Amino acid sequence: MKSNKILFVGQTLSVERPFLDPSTRYRCFNIAYALNKRGHIADVITLDEFIENMDIARQYDKIVFHRPFLKNEKFIDFLLKNNGSERIIADYDDLIFDVTNILSLPEIKTRDPYVKGTANYISRNAAACELFNNFSLSTTPLSNKVSSIFKGKNVKVISNALEDEYVDLSTKLFNLNKPRKYKLGYFPGTASHNADFNEISNYIADFLKENKKERLFILGPLKLPYSLSQYFHRIDHVQETVPFNHLPYIKANVETIIAPLGINEFNNCKSGLKFFEAMPLGCRVIATAIPDIDRFDSLYLDKCHVKSDWEKISLKKQFSKDTYQHELDKTLQKVGANNVAKIWEESFL
Structure with missing residues (x-):
């Protein structure tokens, strides 16, 4: 050409x-x-x-x-x-x-x-x-x-x-094999996800109840629901936005990232980047199965088609480096x- x-x-x-x-x-x-x-x-x-x-x-x-x-x-x-x-x-x-x-x-x-x-x-x-x-x-x-x-x-x-430089950086961060401070993290990005988060707050409460030593990390503007009030002292919430190029270093400190979305026509058209940004960092993602999420089939992705699927938050998963590389290659074929x-x-x- x-x-x-x-x-x-x-x-x-x-x-x-x-x-x-x-x-x-x-x-x-x-x-x-x-x-x-x-x-x-x-x-x-x-x-x-x-x-x-x-x-x-x-x-x-x-x-x-x-x-x-x-x-x-x-x-x-x-x-x-x-x-x-x-x-x-x-x-x-x-x-x-x-x-x-x-x-x-x-x-x-x-x-x-x-x-x-x-x-x-x-x-x-x-x-x-x-x-x-x-x-x-x-x-x-x-x-x-x-x-x-x-x-x-x-x-x-x-x-x-995903640009090559992002993938290279993510792979390097993953290969450092550092302990991750947080089992669970949420990255709303914009101030329009209060209702999305509130929809699954009871499952987050269950996670914090069952895992008494764990903390939840949140980066971005969000109004925490009253249903989580007894756990506010175990939620590390950074409300300020950070530069995009800082996000890989922050996400690499989280094992599982949640990405809930309400079901409506606007959200149905959104990108599945919450998954494919996180996967190269070795983060497991639990996400509402909007179409652009549903097109991926990965061990690092748990798709939630109905509300009860969010019970998967409590599951623990670990993968080998060979599995990581295979799943990364599959993801990059699409993005x-x-x-x-x-x-x-x-x-x-």
Whole structure:
């Protein structure tokens, strides 16, 4: 395949350091780096940078806009001039373009009581989608939503991918074979998972009751439910967010990571990265079986299809290094950056 020039345009509030924004990192940087290794020239800039220097578009064969929405007149004019062009690709990793589904967004009425700001944002995403013919989506349910809402589009599933450097670091941390301080950990990431955590809090209480010397580690904003109040002194809760590149060192200190999600259309479209970020670190993961989690079959993954499946929290599992390597290879077949970049090539070049 001949070399192509590809520009990834990231939509992020971290304008100064977009690499530290997890969504931009997964949807732009990781794939761009892998495409460079495959002989292409792939660059990443922010949408603000693109708007300030739109002439740069002439230098590229393909331009991927991550989470494009109509927020700027210059950008709107660019999309209108390139309406339906094969050069431009819209990329989404969340269900943020379906105007009929706004009220199912996580804790929407708490974060935006009148839903006005969110409705405006979703509407601008939906309007942008009308101007694209090519789409890359992080999960199959998300791609199905695009196909059902915007008829006749070229829709491809491009999974979130693990870059080689992340895998190498994770493997090194695993091979240190250090004792892990915590048997159980939770990493909510954003302040929208109170209800998800509360749904399984009784199983966490059972774990803490049965394992009187163990502590629960939580990293991220979360309102602890009253049902766990008698165990608050055994919960180490760090509410501040930490840089993405610090997470492997923190997760490597946890044996089992839990990833509960409520069942709704928004969560159904989410990525299974809670599993495949943790697995290379040798962490066991117990997760709600959303479709992008359910596609994995791993000894390091316990999938919860019904609420009672969360009883698995109390199970103890240990694996050999040979088992770890086999499971890692299986996981990377689906989310290794080079394999995902190859799918990207086949889809858009």
